[in-house]
Amino acid sequence: MLGVPVLIALAGPLLAGSVQSAAAPLQPPGADFPLGTDVLGRDVLALALSGGASIVALTGASLLLSYLVGVPLALLVANRWADGVLVRVLDFLLALPGLLVLMVLAAAGWRGAVTLALAIALLQLPAVVRLVRSAALAPGCRAAVEAMTMQGEPWWRIHLGYVGRCALGPVLVDAGTRLSLVLYLLASANFLGLGLAPSASDWAVLVERNKEALFLQPLAVLVPAGLLVSLCTGINLLLDHALARRDEV
Template sequence: MSARSRTAVVLGVVLTAVPLLAALAGPLLVGPLGLVAPTGTDALLPPGDGFVLGTDALGRDVAGLALTGGTTVVALTVGALACAYLVGTPIGLLLAATGRRRLDGFVLRVLDVLLVLPSLLLLLVLAATGRRGVVWLVLAVALVQLPSVVRLVRSAAAAPTQRPALEAMTLSGEPWWRVHLLESGRAALGPVAVDAGTRAVLVLAMLASANFLGVGLDPDTADWAVVIEQNTSSLYLAPAALLVPAGLLVALCAGINLLVDQLLDPGEVAA
């Protein structure tokens, strides 16, 4: 691995680790560090007076929000990805295994409808119909990702390089589920793992957009995206309340992208 690639990997790890540590360990540190604004705290206080980064538009400690606002971001992202892959992977494997081309084509055409459906339109529909719960948000984000996941798994499982191994297992009397689910699933595991890294960024962006629109989480939730939406008009009065959570979100997305880029670089993998 070249020095440039090592630098990119280190930078990617740092950019990813900082927001992840804040999201996972932050809530445990808020109490011991005293980063909880007392009831009645004035809004938009500058840094100082017991508040390291000041307070936001609702009078909450910005440092405390930075350490607690990532929990929902990570949990919703993992939940949406898990739903998409838990549903999409079996469908993709079954489509790769089926010999019924008409059924395969019909399912793919149905999924194509979802593939071209703008994610923002789906979020607006949720907002207009009053379906603003976290469950609805996770299901909507997973639904948008489903067509791409199915196509990826189907392509990986049906790759020409897999056919000799599958035919040999079939001739040796292996059961259908072991050949077309376990063996094909193992072949698709690598592409799925790489795809999950890239897709996590897409899910993060969609979840952030949903929270900007007020879909999913309550307006007073300590979530980075919600905090950004609440403090957009306070940029000049309390810049930290907007820039700190925005910086953490950008760092998480950029770090994941850097690490995935290095993983996808065949030259570096070969080196």
């Protein structure tokens, strides 16, 4: 389930034909267009082949950035004087509705793929830090940290090494579930005009653009939506398998 959307995202743009309007809108599947056309008269097959690269890149960049910043930050401040200050700041950020933040950015003229990735990463940061902080403050983890401290272990080995390994399992599980939320925010942001253009061939944009024509040309919605669902499900199954193998070891 993961291999198909990832393969399409990587190799699809090389195989896709033109994604410009070439026929009447919402045509059913036929010889010229195997999956029909969308609301703009574009070939749905070509759109599906070319629309995965942007959504995979933006989702991966947003998730990776939020964890690259959130995990070390949570590990470094856990049980320290800055812990309380960080929690208060995160509580404020966590209370901000994600869609409202994206709407404000769109109204202020902050657009583009880079802005979109940074904004979504910032919105995910409070939850990531709280998750890792909870793992770092678990009773079993605290006892081990106290023992390692009494043995004279350096702080980086304790917090970034041992505590980081303890938090790896929750982080992997959270990443799989958070992927769906990031995809939802990306689709919503593209609909609001923050990020990719409404005419882009991105899978999330295609679902939003063609949703009103679901019963007239269902493939224009079901194909990109199915690829997104397959991507989310495949990543979650892969992470579950990796965690099971890790527990066996």
